[in-house]
Amino acid sequence: xxxxxxxxxxxxxxxxxxxxxxxxxxxxxxxxxxxxxxxxxxxxxxxxxxxxxxxxxxxxxxxxxxxxxxxxxxxxxxxxxxxxxxxxxxxxxxxxxxxxxxxxxxxxxxxxxxxxxxxxxxxxxxxxxxxxxxxxxxxxxxxxxxxxxxxxxxxxxxxxxxxxxxxxxxxxxxxxxxxxxxxxxxxxxxxxxxxxxxxxxxxxxxxxxxxxxxxxxxxxxxxxxxxxxxxxxxxxxxxxxxxxxxxxxxxxxxxxxxxxxxxxxxxxxxxxxxxxxxxxxxxxxxxxxxxxxxxxxxxxxxxxxxxxxxxxxxxxxxxxxxxxxxxxxxxxxxxxxxxxxxxxxxxxxxxxxxxxxxxxxxxxxxxxxxxxxxxxxxxxxxxxxxxxxxxxxxxxxxxxxxxxxxxxxxxxxxxxxxxxxxxxxxxxxxxxxxxxxxxxxxxxxxxxxxxxxxxxxxxxxxxxxxxxxx
Amino acid sequence: xxxxxxxxxxxxxxxxxxxxxxxxxxxxxxxxxxxxxxxxxxxxxxxxxxxxxxxxxxxxxxxxxxxxxxxxxxxxxxxxxxxxxxxxxxxxxxxxxxxxxxxxxxxxxxxxxxxxxxxxxxxxxxxxxxxxxxxxxxxxxxxxxxxxxxxxxxxxxxxxxxxxxxxxxxxxxxxxxxxxxxxxxxxxxxxxxxxxxxxxxxxxxxxxxxxxxxxxxxxxxxxxxxxxxxxxxxxxxxxxxxxxxxxxxxxxxxxxxxxxxxxxxxxxxxxxxxxxxxxxxxxxxxxxxxxxxxxxxxxxxxxxxxxxxxxxxxxxxxxxxxxxxxxxxxxxxxxxxxxxxxxxxxxxxxxxxxxxxxxxxxxxxxxxxxxxxxxxxxxxxxxxxxxxxxxxxxxxxxxxxxxxxxxxxxxxxxxxxxxxxxxxxxxxxxxxxxxxxxxxxxxxxxxxxxxxxxxxxxxxxxxxxxxxxx
Numbered sequence: 020x021x022x023x024x025x026x027x028x029x030x031x032x033x034x035x036x037x038x039x040x041x042x043x044x045x046x047x048x049x050x051x052x053x054x055x056x057x058x059x060x061x062x063x064x065x066x067x068x069x070x071x072x073x074x075x076x077x078x079x080x081x082x083x084x085x086x087x088x089x090x091x092x093x094x095x096x097x098x099x100x101x102x103x104x105x106x107x108x109x110x111x112x113x114x115x116x117x118x119x120x121x122x123x124x125x126x127x128x129x130x131x132x133x134x135x136x137x138x139x140x141x142x143x144x145x146x147x148x149x150x151x152x153x154x155x156x157x158x159x160x161x162x163x164x165x166x167x168x169x170x171x172x173x174x175x176x177x178x179x180x181x182x183x184x185x186x187x188x189x190x191x192x193x194x195x196x197x198x199x200x201x202x203x204x205x206x207x208x209x210x211x212x213x214x215x216x217x218x219x220x221x222x223x224x225x226x227x228x229x230x231x232x233x234x235x236x237x238x239x240x241x242x243x244x245x246x247x248x249x250x251x252x253x254x255x256x257x258x259x260x261x262x263x264x265x266x267x268x269x270x271x272x273x274x275x276x277x278x279x280x281x282x283x284x285x286x287x288x289x290x291x292x293x294x295x296x297x298x299x300x301x302x303x304x305x306x307x308x309x310x311x312x313x314x315x316x317x318x319x320x321x322x323x324x325x326x327x328x329x330x331x332x333x334x335x336x337x338x339x340x341x342x343x344x345x346x347x348x349x350x351x352x353x354x355x356x357x358x359x360x361x362x363x364x365x366x367x368x369x370x371x372x373x374x375x376x377x378x379x380x381x382x383x384x385x386x387x388x389x390x391x392x393x394x395x396x397x398x399x400x401x402x403x404x405x406x407x408x409x410x411x412x413x414x415x416x417x418x419x420x421x422x423x424x425x426x427x428x429x430x431x432x433x434x435x436x437x438x439x440x441x442x443x444x445x446x447x448x449x450x451x452x453x454x455x456x457x458x459x460x461x462x463x464x465x466x467x468x469x470x471x472x473x474x475x476x477x478x479x480x481x482x483x484x485x486x487x488x489x
Numbered sequence: 490x491x492x493x494x495x496x497x498x499x500x501x502x503x504x505x506x507x508x509x510x511x512x513x514x515x516x517x518x519x520x521x522x523x524x525x526x527x528x529x530x531x532x533x534x535x536x537x538x539x540x541x542x543x544x545x546x547x548x549x550x551x552x553x554x555x556x557x558x559x560x561x562x563x564x565x566x567x568x569x570x571x572x573x574x575x576x577x578x579x580x581x582x583x584x585x586x587x588x589x590x591x592x593x594x595x596x597x598x599x600x601x602x603x604x605x606x607x608x609x610x611x612x613x614x615x616x617x618x619x620x621x622x623x624x625x626x627x628x629x630x631x632x633x634x635x636x637x638x639x640x641x642x643x644x645x646x647x648x649x650x651x652x653x654x655x656x657x658x659x660x661x662x663x664x665x666x667x668x669x670x671x672x673x674x675x676x677x678x679x680x681x682x683x684x685x686x687x688x689x690x691x692x693x694x695x696x697x698x699x700x701x702x703x704x705x706x707x708x709x710x711x712x713x714x715x716x717x718x719x720x721x722x723x724x725x726x727x728x729x730x731x732x733x734x735x736x737x738x739x740x741x742x743x744x745x746x747x748x749x750x751x752x753x754x755x756x757x758x759x760x761x762x763x764x765x766x767x768x769x770x771x772x773x774x775x776x777x778x779x780x781x782x783x784x785x786x787x788x789x790x791x792x793x794x795x796x797x798x799x800x801x802x803x804x805x806x807x808x809x810x811x812x813x814x815x816x817x818x819x820x821x822x823x824x825x826x827x828x829x830x831x832x833x834x835x836x837x838x839x840x841x842x843x844x845x846x847x848x849x850x851x852x853x854x855x856x857x858x859x860x861x862x863x864x865x866x867x868x869x870x871x872x873x874x875x876x877x878x879x880x881x882x883x884x885x886x887x888x889x890x891x892x893x894x895x896x897x898x899x900x901x902x903x904x905x906x907x908x909x910x911x912x913x914x915x916x917x918x919x920x921x922x923x924x925x926x927x928x929x930x931x932x933x934x935x936x937x938x939x940x941x942x943x944x945x946x947x948x949x950x951x952x953x954x955x956x957x958x959x
Binding site for chain 2 (some may be wrong): 043044045047050073075076079082083085109196199200205208209210226227228230231232233234258261264265266267269286287289290293294297298300301302304305306307310312313316317319320323324326327330331334335337338341342345346348349352353355356357358359360362363364367368370371373374375377378379383384385386388389392393396399400403404407408411412415467471475
């Protein structure tokens with residue numbers, strides 16, 4: 020987060036040297052010096068050396084320290100600790116630090132932060148702490164933060180920054196420049212100013228370079244552009260981020276239900292949101308929900324349990340299919356030896372197709388008009404690779420078990436399962452997406468269930484038929 | 490790409506209405522009107538209705554059309570076609586459009602583009618076409634583009650924009666503003682100006698809001714900040730993007746080996762690069778390389794083949810393990826029925842751990858100092874879920890095959906394989922990363938090989954031992 024830092028103005032003695040090693044990890048020697056200063060209760064050193072870090076560097080340092088050292092660091096640094104760094108660490112670390120602080124101190128810390136960073140920290144706290152902290156804040160800040168917190172989680176209203184520059188349309192460029200020169204209470208950094216009428220209704224926006232290139236007597240309303248992409252505060256953060264990304268905006272106005280300007284979303288929020296969403300997609304495809312590396316053993320085990328339980332159910336289903344052919348296997352053990360190959364190849368081919376489909380859906384590259392074309396393409400890819408691998412595995416099996424018949428059976432089963440994999444890999448995400456489900460979270464199980472069941476059934480069924488077994 | 494569009498100044502009658510439907514796909518009715526106009530050879534309608542689209546909207550439209558319609562659209566629109574849209578589509582589509590155009594026309598089109606967009610289009614063309622097109626460009630543009638193209642692929646120098654505003658340090662704020670008001674040849678939009686000495690050596694940068702807030706007589710050198718995060722042109726684009734993201738910069742200076750300013754990287758380039766890298770990670774984890782949804786059947790089949798071939802080898806390895814116990818299975822077919830469950834659960838648990846590890850490595854959240862802690866955590870999660878699922882599957886197997894012994898054997902095998910999965914899932918990505926390999930691309934195969942081999946060996950071996958079979 021930390022979007023008012025939209026600037027290249029990074030503290031003096033910081034990176035590129037000192038904090039990170041050549042691989043981009045927190046430098047070992049630096050970390051040891053900090054740990055020594057924490058153990059030796061040396062606040063002077065910490066305030067000096069850690070106090071000048073950029074918030075993101077401080078965040079990385081916090082993540083590299085163990086929990087006790089983190090708490091001590093915050094305590095020893097006192098006022099010199101930059102609480103913005105809390106927006107740069109995992110939720111578990113953030114909570115462990117904030118929960119260890121008295122509410123009065125949290126309130127004091129939040130006053131120094133931009134509204135969006137303060138909301139980011141407040142939203143994870145429990146109801147009671149949040150209320151007590153808000154009550155300790157001055158009236159204006161309390162109102163602003165409460166309003167943001169009233170918008171739904173992961174909405175534009177939650178992520179917006181309520182500090183911005185807004186001027187009336189009838190001002191001249193000269194008046195606007197003079198206002199910016201004299202006004203003390205401006206955001207730390209900004210790239211755009213907004214134009215509003217007396218009721219705060221959004222009229223337009225002007226980029227700073229446009230103001231700099233205009234003559235002083237020009238009216239703001241003559242150089243502003245309409246803000247066609249005002250973001251409703253209730254809008255999902257991902258949708259808002261995609262709009263800002265698509266139209267290459269530096270910042271976008273966030274408006275309430277009466278089209279009044281209530282905040283702005285800046286492009287670095289967008290980066291955070293898009294990174295977070297990509298991270299979610301990857302983790303969902305891997306079956307690990309919203310887990311973070313700093314979660315406790317119990318949290319991680321619990322969040323993975325449900326996914327594994329679903330997988331167990333589908334694995335038992337596949338075993339039932341094998342169970343249908345127990346007599347066949349008893350007469351020909353080679354089938355038991357070879358059957359995982361057919362299932363595994365199908366599973367991998369299905370995962371490949373599914374990965375492409377999930378990404379294309381996320382990028383809106385598949386729609387009604389090209390779905391047919393893409394399904395045909397996947398079926399053809401499945402057929403092509405199916406035939407190639409059928410030849411390879413057919414040959415391997417025939418030589419291994421000295422049976423041309425067995426080679427033929429596994430070859431046919433391979434083609435069948437690779438085709439099934441291709442179709443399941445493309446159709447399951449499409450159907451889930453059509454019904455409003457997130458294809459990233461559920462496709463994997465369904466696809467491998469199909470390829471396991473089809474793989475075992477095709478191979479064992481064909482073998483039973485061909486060799487007259489069972 | 491298209492970073493000089495860093496502005497909210499989106500053409501009038503465009504989105505939110507018209508181009509997209511409620512789900513964010515290209516609107517069906519709009520698409521049909523465009524297709525009808527293409528078929529009816531109606532350039533007037535296309536120039537009007539398609540001509541006013543934002544480049545990203547035009548890109549989405551191109552992706553929704555079939556190949557013939559795309560070519561016709563470009564031809565019919567003539568000068569009104571915004572070639573920047575080519576930076577918004579998949580490589581296969583971009584090449585099919587550019588290859589169909591005479592080189593003279595491509596050169597003409599590139600002249601209208603920003604340098605980075607022009608490079609983006611040129612870099613995919615074959616040597617000969619590229620040379621001919623460059624030769625047709627005016628001297629200054631040719632030099633600029635050649636210099637960018639000389640930097641390695643995916644380097645900052647390739648992605649940079651060579652249009653920027655730079656002034657000497659001794660200028661006053663007033664001089665600078667007057668220069669910007671009068672100069673015609675400025676970039677379309679910019680958020681920062683750079684400060685250089687007579688030899689083009691980078692001295693610093695000033696954000697526009699800083700200039701607006703300064704008095705006219707102030708010297709630029711007094712309000713500029715040192716650019717601590719100048720990006721060497723040879724630097725990998727991902728590394729450059731991470732620096733800009735970490736320090737929340739709006740744009741960063743790109744310098745050559747003599748520290749002379751040669752271009753800038755803007756934050757919307759960063760978004761594109763980060764998105765591209767996340768996409769690559771997801772696809773590598775899914776085993777599909779750099780494939781795009783618009784790739785041909787042959788390209789896609791070929792790119793997936795090698796991954797499937799590796800998987801075939803590991804599947805055969807697992808089969809060999811089963812083959813060691815063929816006599817055991819012959820005497821107890823239940824083992825063949827149950828063995829895929831042990832392997833499948835291990836594979837899924839391993840994939841979960843691996844996904845978390847790969848993401849944490851990408852975010853530099855794992856380092857030497859916490860690796861031990863994280864390995865212990867994963868082992869504990871594996872043990873915990875291993876014991877839980879051992880109880881469940883042990884009970885299921887005991888009831889299903891009416892054998893407490895079989896239940897006990899599968900339970901123990903499950904704990905063993907879940908532990909193996911946890912350790913493989915964390916250690917394999919760590920080791921790959923340590924040796925400079927991309928853990929996203931290779932971990933999956935290794936992890937499932939381990940869980941298959943350990944799963945089959947533990948289950949069948951324990952059974953052979955316990956029941957005295959084989």
